[in-house]
Amino acid sequence: MTQRTKKTNRGADLPDPRKVLWCPQPKQQEMMSRPEFEALYGGAAGGGKSDYLVAEALRQVNNRFYRGIIFRREYPQLVDLIDRSRELYKAAYPRASYNESGHVWKFPSGAKIYFAAMQHEQDRLKYQGRHFDFIGFDELTHFTERQYTYLFSRARPSGPGTEVYVRATANPGGIGHGWVKSRFVSITTPGHPIVSEVVIRDPKGKEIRLSKDRIFIPSSVFDNPALLENDPGYLGNLAILPEAERNALLYGDWDSFEGQVFTEWKNDPENYETRQWTHVIEPFKIPSGWEIVRGYDFGYAKPFSVGWYAIDYSGTIYRIREFYGCVEGSPNVGTKMEPTEQAQMIRQIEETDVNLKGRKITGIADPSIFDRSRGKSVADMMAENGVYWSGGDNHRIAGKMQYHYRLAFDENGIPKFYVFNTCKNFIRTIPDLVYDEKNVEDIDTTQEDHIYDECRYVFMQHPIPMRRSVKKEIPLEDPLDLFAEERKKAHRIIRI
Helix, strand or coil, rough: CEEEEEEEECCEEEEEEEEEECEEEEEEEHHHHHCCEEEEEEEECCCHHHHHHHCCCCCCCCCCEEEEEECCCCHHHHHHHHHHHHHHHHHHHHEEHHHHCCCCCECCCCEEEEEEEEECCCHHHHHHHCCCCEEEEECCCCHHHHHHHHHHHHEECCCCCCCCCCEEECCCCCHHHHHHHHHHHHCCCCCCCCEEEEECCCCCCCEEEEEEEEEEEECCHHCCHHHHHHHHHHHHHHHHHHHHHHHHHCCCCCCCCCCCCCCCCCHHHHCCCCCCCCCECCCCCCCCCEEEEEEEEECCCEEEEEEEEEEECCCCCCEEEEEEEEEEEEEEEECCCCCHHHHHHHHHHHHHHHCCCCCCCEEEEEEHHCCCCCCCHHHHHHCCCCCCECCCCEEEEEEEEHHHHHHHHHHHHCCCCCEEEECCCHHHHHCEEEECEEEEEEECCCCHHHHHHHHHHHHHHCCCCCCCCCCCCCCCCCCCCCCCHHHHCCCCCCCC
16 A cells, blocks of 8 residues: 555545555455455454455545445444554545544545444344445454345445455454354365355346355464564464464464353364264164154244254263254255144154164154244144154253263263264354353354254253363374374464
């Protein structure tokens, strides 16, 4: 970015290359070169995310039609961004002005950049009828997916000659961790474009094929040599954080983050066969003598969840099958399938699945399905279709503790709960759950917690005493380097 002093015939400032005000780091430059409609930048602390976003918004201000906006979840969180914009924008465009009450920059060309908050879910509707060429989200994991995707409807040209796109920054953790991870991180290798295709029909029935692309560009403090030079102690600050926060903020680990509820969770494909130090395993034929239990959390506009569990002679529980009612591509949106249809699908699964066919199955469900205050209950409707339930124990904290007890590993790396690797939605949602900021002992119920609840009813039906997790022992002497990878993970050394 260069200082702008020379005037055009419209009064706009033009660049003076003699004075550099801001120069992107290599990773910031890579991000700024991306052509995708959506792009996420970051994944760790110190990568220059906020600087990038403030600078990115400035790129089209010589076009008088241009309108840009940068969001944080709450207004107090905007202070640092606005302060940085005062440093860059005013220096680059001396005639630009900032309106304190409207939180908007107006540039000599007539272009505008807004700074805004979207604290509540319904706040997204404040932007009905608005349009923006550039939409930026700082700390995207603080937002819900509905807030983020709704703004796509506001992404359209403000006038001729503008480019329309969306950019976001994020660290692991926060209420939106799960959907951000699914949308950008876990779907493909970082740095590889993701293309989503959809087919619609016009009023005459003509088929129209559309596509949108997105990408994740990771960055960390190691990609920001300017920061390390100016503040050499910052790396040490990250290095001494508690393990989960250090892994997230220093290394950008999306499987370990502040506020994560079930830090015990492990999904290690290398240990599927031994069933040690992992909760996810390969499916197998369930012995005829094991008990089979079915859990259920009702949903209509929100997803419903059905899980089938096998219980061995030692009391260990295995999640062996799932039926999850969410809209494809919109994980926390229900299919609006009626209870009778859900029951019919459940019966079909139980009549065809090799581990369920012909077995006695006990159903345990959310007690609310027995409510008859508005007429026939969900349980009644499902019973008419041959699917029966008993009410589960809905004590939330006790149920959460049963998760902890069952996920805990003993000294041999054996837990009391396993999940078949075919249960993709359980594997996707449970590790991403975070604590409620107000009710700090419980999970945040605004998340995709339907599978969590369904499984919790099963755990409470078969409680176990308290168990504490034992860390995997790594031998001090390992001449064949059999534990090299584990040692690397457990003993990361940061030299400053």
